[in-house]
Every structure is written in structure tokens, then in C-alpha cells.
Amino acid sequence: MxxxxxxxxxxxxxxxxxxxxxxxxxxxxxxxxxxxxxxxxSLTPPTITxxxxxxxxxxxxxxxxxxxxxxxxxRVVGYLxxxxxxxxxxxxxxxxxxxxxxxxxxxxxxxxxGMCCMMIILFPLASLLVxxxxxxxxxxxxxxxxxxxxxxxKVVDGNxxxxxxxxxxxxxxxxxALSFVPVVGPLLDLLWPLWxxxxxxxxxxAVGSYVLKMP
Amino acid sequence: xxxxxxADNNFAYFVGHRIQVVCAARQHFGVPCPTCGLTRGIxxxxxxxxxxxxxLSPAGPLAVLGMLGMGFTLLAFGRLERRRTSDDLSRIKCWxxxxxxxxxxxxxxxWISSWVSVITRLLxxx
Numbered sequence: 001m002x003x004x005x006x007x008x009x010x011x012x013x014x015x016x017x018x019x020x021x022x023x024x025x026x027x028x029x030x031x032x033x034x035x036x037x038x039x040x041x042s043l044t045p046p047t048i049t050x051x052x053x054x055x056x057x058x059x060x061x062x063x064x065x066x067x068x069x070x071x072x073x074x075r076v077v078g079y080l081x082x083x084x085x086x087x088x089x090x091x092x093x094x095x096x097x098x099x100x101x102x103x104x105x106x107x108x109x110x111x112x113x114g115m116c117c118m119m120i121i122l123f124p125l126a127s128l129l130v131x132x133x134x135x136x137x138x139x140x141x142x143x144x145x146x147x148x149x150x151x152x153x154k155v156v157d158g159n160x161x162x163x164x165x166x167x168x169x170x171x172x173x174x175x176x177a178l179s180f181v182p183v184v185g186p187l188l189d190l191l192w193p194l195w196x197x198x199x200x201x202x203x204x205x206a207v208g209s210y211v212l213k214m215p
Numbered sequence: 216x217x218x219x220x221x222a223d224n225n226f227a228y229f230v231g232h233r234i235q236v237v238c239a240a241r242q243h244f245g246v247p248c249p250t251c252g253l254t255r256g257i258x259x260x261x262x263x264x265x266x267x268x269x270x271l272s273p274a275g276p277l278a279v280l281g282m283l284g285m286g287f288t289l290l291a292f293g294r295l296e297r298r299r300t301s302d303d304l305s306r307i308k309c310w311x312x313x314x315x316x317x318x319x320x321x322x323x324x325x326w327i328s329s330w331v332s333v334i335t336r337l338l339x340x341x
Contacts (some may be wrong), residue, residue: 059301173285174285174289176282177281177282177283177285177286177289178285178286178289178290179286180279180282180283180285180286181283181286181287181290184290185286185290188290188293189289192293197297202289202290202292202293203289205289205292205293205296206289206292
């Protein structure tokens, strides 16, 4: 069974022309010097109504003058700056807490043990607080985390507005959720802007956000 | 997380160090708070010990399963996006949001019910 490339109607394998619309079937070369002789019920070519082009995906936000979708490298550098800042902030916090414990309890083993316990509690707590402040509060208030601000990146929604606190929080939650899928989740989330038309990560897609490079 | 956190039925460990956070409710009133066992439950679930985690607190495995589900759903959504129209994607997103809300509500009900049953058992014993 051969299908017409013009109208999609089924035809016999040996047929040279479509029995429905009269178009020459693909794979059957026209004889040299011989005009195509359509066969079928109608000799006049049918009127084909032009179909509107189907666009896939979600339309992006209106881009401000000079702004473009942020390239992958800029986003990764911004992310690295954020990570370094969190690390540096936590190191300072540890030094302060460590010094405080050493002052209070002297240099004995109990002080070291207490500090160790405190650090264990502090690590996830500090990461959470700094992460929420940087990735939710700052993104909602000014459109970028500290690292994104350095790279002149701005996070906007589909209308070009800043994200609300709730949307920014869900965006962070989506990123955390992807990190629960072993290896593939965080890796694909990180690399997705490389092949995405609007340079979105998967956690951007979760809330319909876009990262723009501002001039 | 699986690498740096481990747990048994009694404690969670961060890079081999025991995390000793005492629950104030348990210490002062002798009853666990709703989040008691959550850290151990999450860590045990991440290591695949769902049964043990469920016995400690259903919130742990439910949270991990929810996160996993959300992660896989996002991966699938990313693949779908290039092949679906804007209207289709809006419908799919709406469906995902409703499912997530329903899961969250169900998980919360299970979590709180389990906590209430633990409290009731303790009160009946005393």
C-alpha cells in the first residue's frame, strides 16, 4: 500500500497517481516527455486549503531590547559563583562557631566534640537558609541570585515579569526533585539549555521561567 | 546525599558522625513530634530500606517517592515539550499540578494519621 504525499490517501503499490487528488505518487518517476496523466474521479486538481503552521513548545517572553536568552556557559558560571559564595559563607560561619566553642570550653576534647556536632547540624541548615535566600528571595525581589547578578542574568516568567516568591520556591523545589533521580536527573537538568531552543533548564520548564542575558 | 548520609533505626549519620538532635517534645513530654524520624526515614529510603523507613515515619519514604516522581515527571515533560503544542502543554502541566497537589494532600493525611496513631498508642499504654 502506497500513501499519497499530497493528501495522504491510500493507493495501490503499482499506481502512478493518487486516485483521490491526482498527484504523482512519490517513487514513480515521470516518463520523459510525457506529461503526468492524473487518474481518478476528478480531472481538475482539488483546491487545497492552506493549513496554519503548527508551532510546538511554549512561546517565550517578550525580550527587552538588547537582551537574549542566557547561554549555557553564563548560567554555569553564575551557578559556580553561587556555590562558591555558599561555601565561603559557611566556612566563615564554621570559623565563628568553632572560635565561640573554643573560647567557651577551652581546647579540651569536649569542645571539639561539641563543635563537630554543631557543624553537622549547621551544614544542612546553613545550605538551606543560604539557598532559599539566594535562589528564592533574591530571584523574586531583583530577578537574579548573587551569581546570576554578577553574570548579568535575569530570571523572568512567560510575560517578562519577575517571578513571585512561590514560583521561585517551586523552581528550587523542582531542581531539588531532579537531584533525587540518580545521576541522570541533575546532569540532564544542568545540560538541558545546550539543546533547548529557549535555553531553559528542566526546573525552568517546571514553572515556565526563562533566564535572560541583559545588556 | 546517599554517600554522605547513612542511618540506622536509632540515629542518622553525616559522613560517619552521629547526628544527635534531641526532640524537645520527646524530651519534655515523652511523646514524639510529627517530624520525629523524618531524617532517618529519608536517609533509609534513599538507601532503599523503604519498610524500615515507613515504620519510623511514613513522611520519609513519601517525601522521597514524591521527589523521585517529580524528578521523573520533569524529565518526561522536557522530552514532550518539543513535540506538543502550547495548548497540549498547558493541559499536561495542569494535570501534573493537580496530581502533585493530590499526592501532597494524601501524603500529609497519611503522615499526620500515623503520628496520631503513635501518640494514641503511647497514651493508651500510660
